[in-house]
Amino acid sequence: MTKHSSPGHKPQTSYPKLHLMAVAVCSAVMILALTLLPSPDATATKTVRLKPTSANVEPTPIEQAQELVDEQLVEPQMETVIARNWQDQKVRSGDTLSHIFKRVGLGSRDVYEVMAGQGDVELLKKIHPGQTMRFDIEEQKLVALEYVMSRTDSLMIEQSENGYVAEMQIKEMVPFTSYAEGTIDSSLFLAAQKAGLSEGLTMELANIFGWDVDFVLDIREGDSFRVIYQEMHLDGEKVKDGEILAAQFTNQGNTFTAIRYETSDRGASYFTPQGESMRKAFLRSPISFARISSHFNLRRKHPVLHTIRAHKGTDYAASRGTPIKATGDGKVIFAGVKGGYGKVVILQHGQKYRSLYAHMNNYARGIRSGTRVKQGQTIGYVGSTGLATGPHLHYEFYVNGAVRNPVTVKLPHAEPIAKQDKEAFLTVAQQMVGQLSTYAAAMESEKVANLDQ
Numbered sequence: 001m002t003k004h005s006s007p008g009h010k011p012q013t014s015y016p017k018l019h020l021m022a023v024a025v026c027s028a029v030m031i032l033a034l035t036l037l038p039s040p041d042a043t044a045t046k047t048v049r050l051k052p053t054s055a056n057v058e059p060t061p062i063e064q065a066q067e068l069v070d071e072q073l074v075e076p077q078m079e080t081v082i083a084r085n086w087q088d089q090k091v092r093s094g095d096t097l098s099h100i101f102k103r104v105g106l107g108s109r110d111v112y113e114v115m116a117g118q119g120d121v122e123l124l125k126k127i128h129p130g131q132t133m134r135f136d137i138e139e140q141k142l143v144a145l146e147y148v149m150s151r152t153d154s155l156m157i158e159q160s161e162n163g164y165v166a167e168m169q170i171k172e173m174v175p176f177t178s179y180a181e182g183t184i185d186s187s188l189f190l191a192a193q194k195a196g197l198s199e200g201l202t203m204e205l206a207n208i209f210g211w212d213v214d215f216v217l218d219i220r221e222g223d224s225f226r227v228i229y230q231e232m233h234l235d236g237e238k239v240k241d242g243e244i245l246a247a248q249f250t251n252q253g254n255t256f257t258a259i260r261y262e263t264s265d266r267g268a269s270y271f272t273p274q275g276e277s278m279r280k281a282f283l284r285s286p287i288s289f290a291r292i293s294s295h296f297n298l299r300r301k302h303p304v305l306h307t308i309r310a311h312k313g314t315d316y317a318a319s320r321g322t323p324i325k326a327t328g329d330g331k332v333i334f335a336g337v338k339g340g341y342g343k344v345v346i347l348q349h350g351q352k353y354r355s356l357y358a359h360m361n362n363y364a365r366g367i368r369s370g371t372r373v374k375q376g377q378t379i380g381y382v383g384s385t386g387l388a389t390g391p392h393l394h395y396e397f398y399v400n401g402a403v404r405n406p407v408t409v410k411l412p413h414a415e416p417i418a419k420q421d422k423e424a425f426l427t428v429a430q431q432m433v434g435q436l437s438t439y440a441a442a443m444e445s446e447k448v449a450n451l452d453q
């Protein structure tokens, strides 16, 4: 796998001014970080947990809009707090609403009245084992019923003058910002685990940098990572992971930095601090996790013809019928049989790039000359048509009409940050890059302090 040294991948040391600015801004955070540092231990990996996400990062326009909406929604509800005398019932397997009502001393008439109520009472038909129903019964009369569907969602049913009224209550999770860093001894997975990252976040981290780093082949001892991520809390407890906000990965001396940015029209994506996409316009390989059986070699002895003949592509060994993915967005310019290639699909990607997929068993549905395809879309299936010793995919990649080695060719980035978002993005990116350094420095000084003791 190649390392790219485009301007998009300069290490963050190219921001001395910015760094100082960020340190000043984040000094309050740093104090908090230091006080919250976990107890000293000998491992190279640690996690810092910090407070509210939006304290340090400018909210996006969407978040600002959402906050306005939330305020309007939340305000009126604050007034109605009624002390309830709850008795809880766990839903058991095989339970019906009648069974549960019976257990708390209510009858079929109560079931009927509740089900005749206003609102989403139909949800009560979907109860399943493990869930909780809470009853407030005064003088043998059901006053309120809370059907707890999940940690965040419940249905509150209350008695009113006109029968029961059901209302959904959704608790909002609070995002907390956390920081973790680690140094790899053997695998990213182990180092991430040591640093307190969940499996999901580790996968996400690998996905973000997966365009630049092959986490199976490229990883070396001493590679390291820094991650600022969110944890979603409810009632003071972590419920699930949130998003990775910023991350850095140093692989064999090359440091890659990724910043998350979300816009209403384009959704969320990761960019370099300069605004280049972390994604590439092309997948490195058209088949996931396939073994390369024959490399690009312009002076190879052909296995079938036994003559010196250029091998203008990369062969991936895969069983017949394995899906073949378009490596980039493009247009089918050829889908048919072509000499030794057998059944072959050729894609044109803009003016500059072209990709070719040969020896297919068959084409995917709808793949014909003129069809537009998306990156990752299945365009056909592995076979051995044409001159092939067995089922495999022969993949070729062209830049400006010249054939190139698909494994080592420098791949262009996907769309960078949109022009209209660039200024706002750069501000966020500066803050996040600064925070990564600040947190790392806080960790470092903590380590030094421990040594001094």
Ligand SMILES: [Zn+2]
Residues within 6 Å of the ligand: 294, 311, 313, 314, 315, 393, 394, 395
């Ligand atoms: Zn080949």
